[in-house]
Amino acid sequence: xxxxxxxAIGGAGTPxxxxxxxxxKYFPGVVANEGVDLEVKRGEIHALLGENxxxxxxxxxxxTGIYQPDAGEIVIDGYDAHxxxxxxxxxxxxxxxxQHFKLVQAFTVAENIHLGWSxxxxxASARAxxxxxxxxxxxxxxxxxxxxxxxxxxxxxxxxxxxLRVLAREARLLILDEPTAxxxxxxxxxxxxxxxxxREAGNxxxxxxxxxxxxLEISDRITVLRAGRKVATHEAAACDPAMLARLMxxxxxxLGDYRKRDVTAAPSAVPPVLELDRVAAKDDRGLPALAEVxxxxxxxxxxxxxxxxxxxxxxxxxxxxxxxxITAGAIRIDGKTVDKPDASECAARGIGHIPDDRLRSxxxxxxxxxxxxxxxxxxxxxxxxxxLYRPGAAGGLAREIAAAAEVAVPDFAMPVxxxxxxxxxxxxARREMRIAQKVLVAAxxxxxLDVGAINTMLRYxxxxxxxxxxxxxxSEELEELLNLSDRIxxxxxxxxxxxxxxxxxxxETIGLLMGGRTAAREAAA
Amino acid sequence: MSYxxxxxxxxxxxxxxxxxxxxxxxxxVIAGIALAFTGARPLALGVQVISSTFGSSFGLEDLGLLVTxxxxxxxxxxxxxxxxxxxxxxxxxxYLGAFFATWLGTSIAGAPLPLMLVALFLAGALGxxxxxxxxxLARAYADVNELITTLLxxxxxxxxxxxxxxxPWRDAKSNMLASTARIRYEVPEFWGIxxxxxxxxxxMALGVAxxxxxxxWGYEVRIAGANPQAARYxxxxxxxxxxxxxxxxxxxxxxxxxxxxxxTVHRxxxxxxxxFGYLGIMVAVLARGSALxxxxxxxxxxxxxxxxxxxxxxxxxxxxVLAITGLxxxxxxxxxxxxxxxxxxxxAQPA
Numbered sequence: 001x002x003x004x005x006x007x008a009i010g011g012a013g014t015p016x017x018x019x020x021x022x023x024x025k026y027f028p029g030v031v032a033n034e035g036v037d038l039e040v041k042r043g044e045i046h047a048l049l050g051e052n053x054x055x056x057x058x059x060x061x062x063x064t065g066i067y068q069p070d071a072g073e074i075v076i077d078g079y080d081a082h083x084x085x086x087x088x089x090x091x092x093x094x095x096x097x098x099q100h101f102k103l104v105q106a107f108t109v110a111e112n113i114h115l116g117w118s119x120x121x122x123x124a125s126a127r128a129x130x131x132x133x134x135x136x137x138x139x140x141x142x143x144x145x146x147x148x149x150x151x152x153x154x155x156x157x158x159x160x161x162x163x164l165r166v167l168a169r170e171a172r173l174l175i176l177d178e179p180t181a182x183x184x185x186x187x188x189x190x191x192x193x194x195x196x197x198x199r200e201a202g203n204x205x206x207x208x209x210x211x212x213x214x215x216l217e218i219s220d221r222i223t224v225l226r227a228g229r230k231v232a233t234h235e236a237a238a239c240d241p242a243m244l245a246r247l248m249x250x251x252x253x254x255l256g257d258y259r260k261r262d263v264t265a266a267p268s269a270v271p272p273v274l275e276l277d278r279v280a281a282k283d284d285r286g287l288p289a290l291a292e293v294x295x296x297x298x299x300x301x302x303x304x305x306x307x308x309x310x311x312x313x314x315x316x317x318x319x320x321x322x323x324x325x326i327t328a329g330a331i332r333i334d335g336k337t338v339d340k341p342d343a344s345e346c347a348a349r350g351i352g353h354i355p356d357d358r359l360r361s362x363x364x365x366x367x368x369x370x371x372x373x374x375x376x377x378x379x380x381x382x383x384x385x386x387x388l389y390r391p392g393a394a395g396g397l398a399r400e401i402a403a404a405a406e407v408a409v410p411d412f413a414m415p416v417x418x419x420x421x422x423x424x425x426x427x428x429a430r431r432e433m434r435i436a437q438k439v440l441v442a443a444x445x446x447x448x449l450d451v452g453a454i455n456t457m458l459r460y461x462x463x464x465x466x467x468x469x470x471x472x473x474x475s476e477e478l479e480e481l482l483n484l485s486d487r488i489x490x491x492x493x494x495x496x497x498x499x500x501x502x503x504x505x506x507x508e509t510i511g512l513l514m515g516g517r518t519a520a521r522e523a524a525a
Numbered sequence: 526m527s528y529x530x531x532x533x534x535x536x537x538x539x540x541x542x543x544x545x546x547x548x549x550x551x552x553x554v555i556a557g558i559a560l561a562f563t564g565a566r567p568l569a570l571g572v573q574v575i576s577s578t579f580g581s582s583f584g585l586e587d588l589g590l591l592v593t594x595x596x597x598x599x600x601x602x603x604x605x606x607x608x609x610x611x612x613x614x615x616x617x618x619x620y621l622g623a624f625f626a627t628w629l630g631t632s633i634a635g636a637p638l639p640l641m642l643v644a645l646f647l648a649g650a651l652g653x654x655x656x657x658x659x660x661x662l663a664r665a666y667a668d669v670n671e672l673i674t675t676l677l678x679x680x681x682x683x684x685x686x687x688x689x690x691x692x693p694w695r696d697a698k699s700n701m702l703a704s705t706a707r708i709r710y711e712v713p714e715f716w717g718i719x720x721x722x723x724x725x726x727x728x729m730a731l732g733v734a735x736x737x738x739x740x741x742w743g744y745e746v747r748i749a750g751a752n753p754q755a756a757r758y759x760x761x762x763x764x765x766x767x768x769x770x771x772x773x774x775x776x777x778x779x780x781x782x783x784x785x786x787x788x789t790v791h792r793x794x795x796x797x798x799x800x801f802g803y804l805g806i807m808v809a810v811l812a813r814g815s816a817l818x819x820x821x822x823x824x825x826x827x828x829x830x831x832x833x834x835x836x837x838x839x840x841x842x843x844x845x846v847l848a849i850t851g852l853x854x855x856x857x858x859x860x861x862x863x864x865x866x867x868x869x870x871x872x873a874q875p876a
Contacts, residue, residue: 026869070529323758344760353758361758364751371747375759378744389744 015078016041017173017204018063018094023072025058031228032058036072038223038230040173045195045205047219047236049212051248051451055228056208060175063206064096065089095166096175101158103150109133109161110146113168133164140167141197155310156187163194174198175206180214181476184308185511192218210248210451212241224248248451271335272296273438273470274320274351279329281315289315290494293329297439297470302461304485304502305474307514309444312494313474314356317443320472321353322346333438347376352436354429356443356474362428365417369409372416373398373427376435405430406456422453429460436469443474458484478507490514529869536864548860552853560841570839574832582717587834588827589719590789594619595823596726597781598805599812601653601774604733605671606814608750608770614660614675615778616802617682618653622779623786624686625652627694627793630708630786641710645787646780653779654772656682661771665764671771679802687795694793704794712788722784727820729777734816746770778802804830807854813861829853 020038024031033055040046050056061067063074065083074081076092083089103112110133114120121128126147133146142160150158159179166174174195180188195205195218209215215222216236224231224247231247274297283289290312297303307313318324319331322341331338333349347353355362363372374394377383382393395412402409405426407419416424425445432440442461446454461471461484475481481488481502488505490497490513497513536544557567578584598615605612612618625648633641656678663669689705696706712720737743749756749763756763781801786793808826812818833846 322760342760343758347760355758360752361754364748364755367747367751371744371751375748375755378741384741387740387742389739389741391738 014042015075017077019075020059020063021073021075023059023062023074024070025055025062025067026070033062033069033228036225036228036230039233040204040206042204043199043202044220045199045207045218047207047209047215047222048225049210049215049222049244049248050225051210054225054248056225057177058228059225060096060177060206060208063089064094064175090169090171093170093172094175095169095171095173097159097162097166097177097179099177099181101162103158103161105151106149108147108149109144109153112150112161113146113165117169136164136168140164140194142167142194154187155182155308156184156190159183159191160194167198171203173204173206175208177208178210179207180209180211182309184514185478185508188214212244215244216241245451270299272332273299273334275330275332275335276319277330277332279319279331280327281319281324282327283315288494290319293319293494293496295489295496295499297472299438299470300465300468301486302465302471302473302484304481304488305472305491306478306481306488306510307476307491309476311491313443313491315494316491317353317356317441317472317474320439320441321351323353344379347435350435350437350439352376352432352434352440354425354432354440354442354445356447358424358428359417363416363424366415368413369402369416369419369427370395370398370412373401373431376431401427401430401434422449425449426453426456429457433460433464436464439470439472440464441472441474444476445473446475446477446480454480478510482507530866532865536861541861541864544860544864545857548856548863549853552849552856556849556852560845565839565841570836570841573839574835577835578828578831584831586717586719588824588831589716589723591830592823592827593719593722593726593788594781594785594799594801595804595808595826596730596819597784598778598801599808599819599823599826600726600730600733600805600816601778601781602805602809603812603814603816603819604777605770605774606750606809607737607816608746608767609753610664610750610767610771611672612657612675612771612774612778613672613806614657614678614775614802615781615805616798616800617675617679618656618775618778619782619785619798619802620679620682620686621652621656622649622782623652623793623797624682624689624782625649625779626783626786627705627708630710631694631706634709636710638710638713642712642787645710645712645783649779649781649783650776651779653775653777653782655775656779657771657775661768661775664771665768683795683798686793686797690792690794696792704792707791708787708793710787711791712784720784720788722788725780725784729780730816730819733777737816742766778805781805811854811857 016039018038018040020036023033023036023038025033036055036059038048038059048056048059058067062069063083065086065088068084074083076094081092083092104115107115108126108130110126110129113133113136114124114129124132130146133144137144137146142164144157144160144164150161153161159182163174163176176195179191183191195207199205207215207219216239219236221233222236222239222244223233224244226248276293276295279290279293280288281290293312293316295303305313305316315324319326322343322345325340331341333351338345359365364375370391371394374383374397377397378389378394383390383397398412402412405423407423407426409419416427419427429442429445440461445457445461449457458480461473465471473481473485482505485502487499488502488510489499490510492514500510553571557571560567560570578588598619601615601618602612626645629645629648630641636644657675660669660671660674660678663674664671687703691703694705696704698706712722715721715723737747745756745761746766748759749761749766753763756766782798785797785801790797804826808819808822811822811825829850833843833850836846837843
């Protein structure tokens with residue numbers, strides 16, 4: 001894996017592009033970073049690996065001037081550096097592409113590239129900006145259409161715009177935070193090509209990820225962080241996935257096959273619990289989001305929904321849980337058509353929902369842990385007595401849910417946003433499992449969680465499946481879907497491209513379908 | 526070894542109270558220093574204010590009259606805050622409550638007092654609720670920002686009351702130029718000159734607090750206020766809750782106007798609101814949207830207002846009094862924020 005170019009350009013005598021020594025950063029009650037050393041040479045792709053909360057983002061926020069370190073030093077090209085703000089870091093050639101793109105949706109690509117840039121001409125026509133953008137795109141070999149508006153672009157294209165934005169500002173070190181999370185396998189390959197070209201020009205990349213395979217594929221060296229401290233830096237060539245996973249979590253983890261089950265279930269024989277029959281729905285802007293979606297869900301099975309985020313997953317999970325009205329087709333619960341589904345009725349019928357964005361739609365962040373824990377059961381005894389709500393009983397239920405979720409809550413009256421992301425997700429999952437008598441719809445349940453928390457979450461689903469509950473698992477992690485699901489449906493632009501038996505499905509076919517290509521079309525091309 | 530400030534996500538309650546006390550004292554000290562430079566004797570003025578406010582039952586009774594409408598209007602604003610809405614229109618709803626009560630109280634003669642009191646209460650509530658009806662429907666069905674609509678209707682209400690009290694309803698018999706005739710029914714006194722509006726206001730604050738904390742409806746309002754998406758996710762009827770909360774808020778502000786007319790002033794006149802509607806916003810902010818905390822917050826605001834009246838008799842101008850009021854609120858806001866911080870020691874070599 002080690003490139004010959006690395007020794008030629010970044011050899012002895014040339015100072016590393018970035019040297020961080022003894023970096024520490026403390027937050028209330030948390031050691032985010034302590035004694036972290038990081039060296040990034042010219043002409044290398046350096047992966048930063050770690051569980052959630054391992055301190056990767058904090059370290060990068062320090063390097064890009066968003067945070068000031070409490071201790072330690074940063075050396076750029078052999079000189080001491082202090083970045084008082086992100087602007088100073090950009091001036092030093094350090095640019096970051098965040099996980100959540102920071103683009104103006106309503107602006108064109110050219111406008112986004114030139115936004116807040118000192119080299120933007122003071123007076124420039126749209127055409128002049130587009131011409132400049134085109135020149136930049138050619139120079140850096142990143143294919144973008146300067147006149148298109150951001151909301152018209154796919155996630156992969158938006159990412160290219162972000163990268164171009166950073167490169168245009170003469171970045172020599174590009175930091176990418178989980179760049180492949182939103183990409184199809186094909187788009188990820190394109191990204192890797194672009195990164196290798198960037199490296200060959202003597203620049204460096206810091207690649208943050210927790211996907212072991214891609215880290216091994218793309219990087220030259222790998223630094224692993226755990227609990228805010230550096231564990232090790234290794235040549236990628238000397239690493240293997242099991243060893244990296246061990247370094248990350250500090251113990252051996254089993255990427256098991258969850259499809260094995262103790263109970264012998266025969267899902268195809270039982271009548272379906274939930275059916276979608278040629279369902280169509282619109283998104284928040286009133287544009288068609290789902291079309292002709294037909295799905296059958298049987299008790300005791302896990303149905304995986306594969307697809308790149310933004311292809312109707314959000315709308316599908318909302319349709320399944322009664323949050324979004326359908327514009328065509330029919331929904332049947334236990335064989336009976338539901339005329340006007342609504343969220344509270346679906347919940348009452350035993351459909352639980354772990355929403356894609358827990359802080360935005362599954363929780364009320366400023367309210368107490370108790371208030372948030374009981375949002376599904378406040379209407380039923382013992383919490384309700386006629387029109388009354390009993391805070392005491394609510395506290396009891398909250399304690400019960402927190403105990404089942406194995407979340408230590410110091411104070412149930414504190415705002416739920418004070419809990420970590422993983423604990424919030426566990427709490428939501430346990431809350432929903434209590435009401436999911438028939439169906440659990442889980443949208444991106446492992447997003448933003450570390451390996452340990454993901455394993456817990458997946459165990460929950462297996463537990464439910466074995467209890468005869470149907471689980472709909474919406475995810476962008478193909479591996480997770482293949483490990484867990486009985487069947488996998490691929491969603492692309494609001495349509496089901498195909499449903500596969502997970503045992504027989506292969507990675508590449510599903511990957512192609514996720515990108516909107518059928519195997520036949522690919523063969524013809 | 527170095528020290529750093531660290532921000533906590535939520536302030537410790539004890540620290541929060543302490544920070545407020547320190548803030549108020551600091552504000553008064555600074556006001557005192559400024560006054561001393563103008564030649565006044567701040568200490569003597571302070572003693573004067575305290576002795577005239579708390580030293581006699583007259584002072585306390587004045588306070589009671591001031592605190593009553595402030596509890597109502599503060600409660601009206603605090604209630605909407607719980608569902609994430611700003612009712613800036615308590616002033617207008619106050620006027621409309623007063624207007625409806627005056628109309629009823631001057632046009633019906635000879636009805637039994639208890640019956641009339643109930644009718645006046647309902648008339649005031651209806652007036653306030655009607656005045657917020659359009660902003661409510663606009664907000665609930667068309668997502669029109671209630672800040673603008675409720676605020677602008679204040680000016681309409683103010684002008685309406687000025688018009689009727691100087692025009693069609695003007696009291697021809699008395700020499701008053703800008704006032705209606707005395708209304709025929711009076712809210713009986715509760716203690717000294719303080720009428721029954723005061724205990725009603727306190728009870729209403731307790732009632733709203735209980736409604737929010739101990740009913741399913743209140744739980745839904747709190748969730749909808751903290752995150753409407755989460756409320757929809759749980760299948761709560763957010764729109765219906767918004768409508769009822771806003772109408773209830775208007776009604777409470779309207780009741781404030783009714784008690785002011787039927788209990789304190791006994792006539793409708795322009796400027797009868799005394800800015801109680803706007804001061805209610807400050808009360809709600811001081812109370813941080815909590816219905817129970819509205820009572821002490823309104824009491825504090827009443828003390829400030831009363832001190833202002835006393836200071837004016839001592840030759841301090843209205844502008845100075847306003848400046849002192851502003852200073853106190855400003856420092857309180859800083860104190861609230863400061864309560865979120867604590868000093869931590871960061872060693873060079875942490876263990």
